[in-house]
Amino acid sequence: MQQHRIKFSLLLTMILLLVLSSISIAQEERVLVIGHAEITESYDVAHAFNPTSGIVHRAAYDTLVSFPDTDASSIEPSLASSWTVSDDGLVYTFTLRDDVTFSNGDPLTADDVVFSFTRLSNVLSNPSFLADPIASIEAVDDLTVAITLTATRPSFLAEMVNSAFSIMNDSEVIAAGGTMAEDAAETDAARDFFDQNSAGTGPYILESWTPQEETVLVRNENYWGEDVPYFDRIIIVNISESATQKVALESGEIDIATDLAPDQVSTMQDNSDLAIYTTLDRWTHFLLMNRDPEIGGPVADPLVARAIRLALDYEGYTQLWEGSITPGSNMWVGIQGALSPAQIMVRDLDTARALLEEAGYPDGFEIELSYPDLTWNGVNLSTNAQKIQADLAEIGIVVSLRPGEVQVSLEEYRTGQQGFAYWFWGPDILDPVDFLSFLPGGKVAEERTNWFTDDVDPDILALIEQAGTETDPQIRQVVFEELQLWAQENGAYAPFNVPTIQTAVRSDIEGYIWHPSWTLDVTLLSRAE
Amino acid sequence: MPIYRYIIRRLLFIIPLLLGITVVSFVIANAVPADPINANLPQNALNDEELVAAFRAKWGLDKSPFEQYLVYMGNLLQGDMGVSIKTNNPVVEDIRQFLPATMELATYSIVVGLIMGIGFGVISAIWRNSIIDYFVRFFALIGVSFPVFLLALIALTVFHGELGWAAGPGRLSILTRDPPGITGWFTIDALLTGQFETFQDAFSHLILPSIVLGSYVSGIIARITRSSLLEQLGSDYIRTARSKGLYETSIIFKHGLSNALIPVVTMIGLLYGNLLAGAVLTESIFNWPGIGRYAFRASTSQDFPAIMGVSMLIAFIYVMVNFLVDLLYFFLDPRIRAS
Secondary structure, eight states: OHHHHHHHHHHHHHHHHHHHHHHHHHHHHEEEEEEEOOSSSSOOTTTTTSHHHHHHHHOOOOOSOOOOSSSSSOEEEEEEEEEEEESSEEEEEEEEEEOOTTTTOOOOHHHHHHHHHHHHHTOOGGGGGGGTTTEEEEEEETTTTEESSSSTTTTHHHHTTTTOOOOOHHHHHHHTTTOOSHHHHHHHOOOOHHHOOOOSSSSSSEEEEEETEEEEEOOOOOOOSOOOSSEEEEEEEEEHHHHHHHHHHHHTSSSSSSSOOHHHHHHTTTTTTTEEEEOOOOOOEEEOOSOOOOHHHGGHHHHHHHHHHSSOHHHHHHHTTOOOOSSSSSOOTTTTTOOGGSSSSSOOHHHHHHHHTTTTTOOOOEEEEEOOEEEETTEHHHHHHHHHHHHHHTTTTTEEEEEOOOOHHHHHHHHOOOOEEEEEEOOOOSSSGGGGGGGGHHHHHIIOOOSSSSSHHHHHHHHHHHHHHOOEEEHHOOOOHHHHHHHHHHHEEEEEBBEEEEEEEEEEEEEEEEEEEEEOOOOGOOEEE | HHHHHHHHHHHHHHHHHHHHHHHHHHHHHSSOOOOOOHHHHHHGGGGOHHHHHHHHHTTTSSHHHHHHHHHHHHHHHHOOOOOOOOTTHHHHHHHHHHHHHHHHHHHHHHHHHHHHHHHHHHHHHHTTTTHHHHHHHHHHHHHHSHHHHHHHHHHIIIIIIIISSSSSSSSSSSSOOOOOOSSOOHHHHHHHOOOOOHHHHHHHHHHHHHHHHHHHHHHHHHHHHHHHHHHHHSSHHHHHHHHHTHHHHIIIIIIIIHHHHHHHHHHHHHHHHHHHOOHHHHHTHHHOHHHHHHHHHHHHOHHHHHHHHHHHHHHHHHHHHHHHHHHHHHHHHHHHHHH
């Protein structure tokens, strides 16, 4: 009986110790909780192309090259330790690092790169267009990859930073039913698996995804890098409503709120438990003036377009949206090569009125302004539209506002049916070539503004051509500056504001940086201890 | 008419109704001047003709609307509601994921709303034209007219954010794992699997949204209960009961209230349908992963299969709930049985 008691006591003590140790392990687990409005339909790098997948892919995968942690000012090595570009600018040869392993321990090889890029191209999904410039790709040896382009493309390295070019472990993808075959659009079956798992080289691993609820990342125990990932677990909770994110952050349920509106952040300034980060957003707000006279009416006239640019109260918008700035052109201000603050447009009502008179509208005219009825990253478009209405009234242009349902308005905009419209643009590529969309021959110009190359000065067309192919950084700088200044005089757009984006985090979170490419890099985050 | 014939007739009536719903939702979804291509592909991808063609072929958008409808109906008759463009999952699976959350919340809200509404209605009728009556009527008016999403935001900010009395947004605390999916109702699944802490957590997360949604329900129920009970209390049979010397509590609750609740039962069907279909904003504020948020996302991204699926589901639930209410009516009201 005595023996039984002793055995029972020992067993009880062991169970107690086990329970206590598991509790202490649970308590020591480092968990980061992010409140985020989820926008993704997949986490497979060959299928996803949206903000949320950008955050997750940055944590779970790596690309051959990358931007610095803080901005997009240069191209830096990542999985590729070095690269060379052929004289004709068509062949990029990358040398891979020899110490990289995937999360399952497999070494990175050139075959993984070939597989990842070819699959991206052949699955014909949302980000596949990014692989269009690639004519062929070849594994020269285990650690060397040669990519041949269809045409010279100075922005190619910047484009390769996109998470769609993340390198996946080919054997894991094949095991999950993936393929890089030409008919991958029909035969690749790995998407479901990679919505729930990852096969990358990043510091974290995708553990699970419950769509519209939460995404869970855990530490990659086989991470090859020098810095061990800080958190054991990162939970990205889908909180679509910014007001709910605010409440959850203030009550300490989440560590980071990624989608707060400026007025919500302003009420948090005095809260010592929180730290506020304000950065320029990547969206340029602009007016579009359709060059087809039947659609644009008076604003199709370049003189009127210039008058409108001169009539906008640029300073007023920066006061309206605290911390925002005035761009010099439709090139996003964070891109190397964008015009400096000294080169921005300045309001000049007298010149604007004179231009209107010269165009045959001495008493102004009436026009409708179309825009999507929404608030984008905290900026209410109706507020700006009302200010535009007031600004232009000062030179006799009577603007009636025409807010539209977002999808309907987007359809009109993308098919070039809007005469005078207010939209915003975020660069797909963080490179000056993105600006070419707003010049004759470019996407926005031709498809949405009916602005073609027919009546454009041949010298300007030659300059546009050069801008698309020039690889020398200094010459690029000069060419793009000239084109931006030309657009200030002759363009069909009036870019007027780049607002800020606000993020609030618990004050014990360290290493927060908002990046224009991947927005949030969770691998840089840690908690003060 | 025998009850079984009544049931069969009502069930048969559901078929053309659902068929009509598919036509109406398909026509409306196609009438919106917006292209799913624009809503679902990145803008630079629109230049890639091969990609755009693949997208159109994959989702059947390369066919005429009539052909699309026929294909959809053909699949539907085989129990296939199609695949959501946005989630890439079968719509049936999406519904299975999101509907239980909404149904759980709607059911709790109805219960809260009924308890509050009937209670207030009875109090208001008994003390007619007193201060209490005015207060209850004022409360009912607020419940009906105050925007629910605003009430949700205020309640969450005050009772969770400021006072810490109520659980936060979501169905569970962030670090609590979901119970094994049996019914999809977290409170039931937690109980069935013996996870009492999870049950407690899930239940605490239901309290605030249920009260918020229930306040809207209770406002309507209180008004109906009050007027219906007053009508009953003024009836001849109540006068007879009083003259026979019955206790007042027995007169009010046994005779008056049981008859006064018949119109309330009718309202439950409509209100339950409303809660299932119209709680989008409340679901957003409370971060409730329900069918309302799914429907909203589907409509903003021109996700035809999901729009059709949700439309039919809501219509089906509406019809079924009201059918059940009518059946209940059949049992509750002897006059209907007699007719």
